[in-house]
Amino acid sequence: MPRTSAISGFQELNAVIHERTRLAIMSYLIPARKATFSELKEGLHLTDGNLNLHMKVLEKHGYVDVRKEFVRRRPRTTYEITSRGRREFASYVARLESILQPVKSR
Amino acid sequence: MPRTSAISGFQELNAVIHERTRLAIMSYLIPARKATFSELKEGLHLTDGNLNLHMKVLEKHGYVDVRKEFVRRRPRTTYEITSRGRREFASYVARLESILQPVKSR
Numbered sequence: 001m002p003r004t005s006a007i008s009g010f011q012e013l014n015a016v017i018h019e020r021t022r023l024a025i026m027s028y029l030i031p032a033r034k035a036t037f038s039e040l041k042e043g044l045h046l047t048d049g050n051l052n053l054h055m056k057v058l059e060k061h062g063y064v065d066v067r068k069e070f071v072r073r074r075p076r077t078t079y080e081i082t083s084r085g086r087r088e089f090a091s092y093v094a095r096l097e098s099i100l101q102p103v104k105s106r
Numbered sequence: 107m108p109r110t111s112a113i114s115g116f117q118e119l120n121a122v123i124h125e126r127t128r129l130a131i132m133s134y135l136i137p138a139r140k141a142t143f144s145e146l147k148e149g150l151h152l153t154d155g156n157l158n159l160h161m162k163v164l165e166k167h168g169y170v171d172v173r174k175e176f177v178r179r180r181p182r183t184t185y186e187i188t189s190r191g192r193r194e195f196a197s198y199v200a201r202l203e204s205i206l207q208p209v210k211s212r
Contacts, residue, residue: 008150010130020124023205024116030209044114093206099129100199103136 006098013099014092016061021046021054026081026089029064034080055079063088112204119205120198122167127152127160132187132195135170140186161185169194 017026024044029035035043041051058064063085067078123132130150135141141149147157164170169191173184 007130007133010126010133010150013126013129015126018124018126020116020119020121023119024113027113027116027205027209044116089209093210096202099133103133103195104199 006095006102009095010099013095014088016057016063017089017092019054021050022058025051025054025058026063026085029079029081030086030089034078037077037079040079058085061085061088112201112208115201116205119201120194122163122169123195123198125160127156128164131157131160131164132169132191135185135187136192136195140184143183143185146185164191167191167194 017023021044025040028040028043037051037055040046040055041048044051046054055064055066058079059066062082064079065082067080069076069078123129127150131146134146134149143157143161146152146161147154150157152160161170161172164185165172168188170185171188173186175182175184
């Protein structure tokens with residue numbers, strides 16, 4: 001019998017973060033701390049619509065703060081990771097690792 | 107600017123394996139090599155319908171082999187991880203780690 005305790009807790013793996021595109025966005029934002037809409041779009045090869053959708057979800061959960069301003073009369077949107085976002089991400093990674101640890105050592 | 111090469115490859119993260127329930131099933135099967143339907147169901151706290159659905163997806167992709175037999179006149183379904191499943195899982199984990207590595211070292 002394999003060790004199932006960590007694995008059976010998979011339903012607590014944060015689904016907001018686990019979704020592939022949001023996992024990439026969060027992985028980008030954590031070290032960068034902040035990034036503009038354009039940076040994220042180009043860095044992650046996303047469409048406007050797709051990125052917008054996922055940023056709204058992250059914002060709604062309080063994982064990012066958004067700032068909209070005008071720079072040389074052009075709108076610029078900047079996202080900053082929140083401490084809540086950072087905390088939830090760390091806890092997501094720890095849980096993911098506890099699921100994968102027994103598998104990786106094989 | 108953060109290192110984006112690994113992160114921007116997130117769309118190649120195997121979506122069949124990334125889905126939370128299937129990630130748990132695969133993580134269970136890799137060290138166990140094989141498990142019955144009941145073991146998986148109880149070990150991972152899943153319903154019959156849900157487990158059945160996900161096993162069909164894994165079978166369709168050739169990640170598990172299924173064997174149905176009668177044991178004391180009762181049907182028993184056993185799943186075994188295939189070499190393809192093992193290979194795809196290893197490659198999924200490696201890709202996931204390359205996304206998370208720069209983040210974890212912060």
